[in-house]
Amino acid sequence: MNPDLVVVGAGLFGLTVAQQVAERFGRKVLVLDRRHHVGGNAYSEIDPETGIEVHQYGAHLFHTSNERVWDYVNRFTSFTGYQHRVYTSHGGEVYPMPINLGTINQFFRASYSPDEARALIREQAAELGDKEPENFVEKGVSLIGRPLYEAFIAHYTAKQWQTDPEKLSADIISRLPVRFTYDNRYFNDTYEGLPTDGYAAWLERMADHPNIEVRLDTDFFDAGHELSKGTVVGNVPVVYTGPVDRYFDYQAGRLGWRTIDLEEQRLDVGDFQGCPVMNYPDADVPFTRILEFRHFHPEREMATDQTIIHREYSRFAGDGDEPYYPVNTPEDRQQLLTYRDLGRAERGVLFGGRLGTYKYFDMHMAIGAALSMVDNKLAPHFERGEALVSGGVDA
Numbered sequence: 140m141n142p143d144l145v146v147v148g149a150g151l152f153g154l155t156v157a158q159q160v161a162e163r164f165g166r167k168v169l170v171l172d173r174r175h176h177v178g179g180n181a182y183s184e185i186d187p188e189t190g191i192e193v194h195q196y197g198a199h200l201f202h203t204s205n206e207r208v209w210d211y212v213n214r215f216t217s218f219t220g221y222q223h224r225v226y227t228s229h230g231g232e233v234y235p236m237p238i239n240l241g242t243i244n245q246f247f248r249a250s251y252s253p254d255e256a257r258a259l260i261r262e263q264a265a266e267l268g269d270k271e272p273e274n275f276v277e278k279g280v281s282l283i284g285r286p287l288y289e290a291f292i293a294h295y296t297a298k299q300w301q302t303d304p305e306k307l308s309a310d311i312i313s314r315l316p317v318r319f320t321y322d323n324r325y326f327n328d329t330y331e332g333l334p335t336d337g338y339a340a341w342l343e344r345m346a347d348h349p350n351i352e353v354r355l356d357t358d359f360f361d362a363g364h365e366l367s368k369g370t371v372v373g374n375v376p377v378v379y380t381g382p383v384d385r386y387f388d389y390q391a392g393r394l395g396w397r398t399i400d401l402e403e404q405r406l407d408v409g410d411f412q413g414c415p416v417m418n419y420p421d422a423d424v425p426f427t428r429i430l431e432f433r434h435f436h437p438e439r440e441m442a443t444d445q446t447i448i449h450r451e452y453s454r455f456a457g458d459g460d461e462p463y464y465p466v467n468t469p470e471d472r473q474q475l476l477t478y479r480d481l482g483r484a485e486r487g488v489l490f491g492g493r494l495g496t497y498k499y500f501d502m503h504m505a506i507g508a509a510l511s512m513v514d515n516k517l518a519p520h521f522e523r524g525e526a527l528v529s530g531g532v533d534a
């Protein structure tokens with residue numbers, strides 16, 4: 140194939156770009172990925188022995204309020220009616236998460252009404268005075284008060300990020316809703332569900348277009364093949380969705396990433412924990428949460444005498460580890476400014492996705508950002524022949 144566009148990374152960002160460029164502009168797209176499959180971190184496999192779908196890179200729950208993204212993804216898969224609910228095991232007791240009236244009343248051994256609970260939290264958050272919360276701790280205390288923060292957030296976050304929470308962004312804690320009702324749904328979005336016949340089927344359908352060719356087990360930075368960085372950049376337009384610091388040989392330093400180790404266990408019980416995700420917010424437990432995959436698809440036929448679980452252990456990503464979560468400390472943000480400038484100067488290359496923009500994207504955000512890149516950058520290029528103008532890594 141003589142491609143009109145090379146997409147580095149077959150995750151949701153790269154697949155969306157490739158699918159749109161192939162379909163809307165009739166252009167030939169070559170997608171490469173160093174892994175043996177498409178789909179990036181959203182990829183999953185169905186365990187042949189039990190029929191249980193195991194998310195290979197951590198649990199992935201699809202949710203969005205973006206109509207365009209919802210319509211788009213429904214072209215490639217239908218979704219089950221799954222609604223995510225999480226529990227958390229603190230001090231030998233199990234509470235509902237995210238923090239809601241049920242959690243508050245159980246924790247304080249009380250039967251507060253919504254207004255009473257609100258008043259209590261307001262009183263506890265008064266320690267901040269009039270100060271606008273500026274970081275993770277302040278935001279956490281402002282939302283739920285110090286006692287709940289210490290019980291359910293402080294140690295979990297210490298394990299998850301191993302970073303002084305004053306250096307963590309308030310956005311991270313803002314991902315979790317806080318509710319003064321007994322509604323314990325994890326997400327607030329309008330649409331939610333899991334792909335009916337699995338993530339792999341969905342993601343493979345996105346790449347199934349005569350104008351798209353996928354090359355797996357191919358690293359963009361390995362010299363010696365015709366799709367390497369040295370061969371492609373400057374000759375064919377590129378959308379790059381790998382780590383931005385790697386692209387520029389870490390010349391402004393290494394951006395901080397967290398990775399997770401997933402310890403898989405196959406157990407001879409039909410049901411290990413009775414729910415899909417149990418969090419462990421206490422300091423004396425080394426992992427952050429346990430996932431039990433069978434609970435994601437109660438509608439499916441699966442073995443009833445076995446179950447598969449993952450214990451998640453979080454740590455800093457070193458060389459050779461998968462970069463999963465951008466830590467995004469003030470030092471990281473400083474380095475990112477340099478990478479943005481370098482990205483802007485890189486002719487014919489657009490940077491996108493979670494790794495390429497160093498952003499804590501959910502799947503719907505990655506897809507939405509990819510659709511915007513197609514509208515704003517690739518459409519002018521392929522439809523009107525305008526030069527491909529990079530917006531830097533913030534594209």
Ligand code: FAD
Binds near residue numbers: 173
């Ligand atoms: P990725 O999926 O990371 O894809 C990037 C691809 O680029 C990878 O396949 C990689 O192999 C490839 N690549 C990198 N470097 C190279 C190279 N040099 N050469 C070739 N290929 C390369 N989102 C949700 O909406 N709900 C969730 O519940 C959820 N849970 C998550 C849990 C975890 C543990 C993690 C890590 C993420 C979670 N996400 C979730 C986020 C979701 O995974 C991302 O939004 C989505 O994967 C972003 O897609 P992407 O294409 O930007 O990146």
Ligand code: UDP
Binds near residue numbers: 227291293315
């Ligand atoms: N968090 C926590 N306790 C919990 C759940 C979440 O402290 O029981 C914090 C933690 O810092 C985490 C953040 O809230 O990184 C966002 O949680 P989310 O479940 O969205 O994290 P993800 O699914 O992305 O790992």
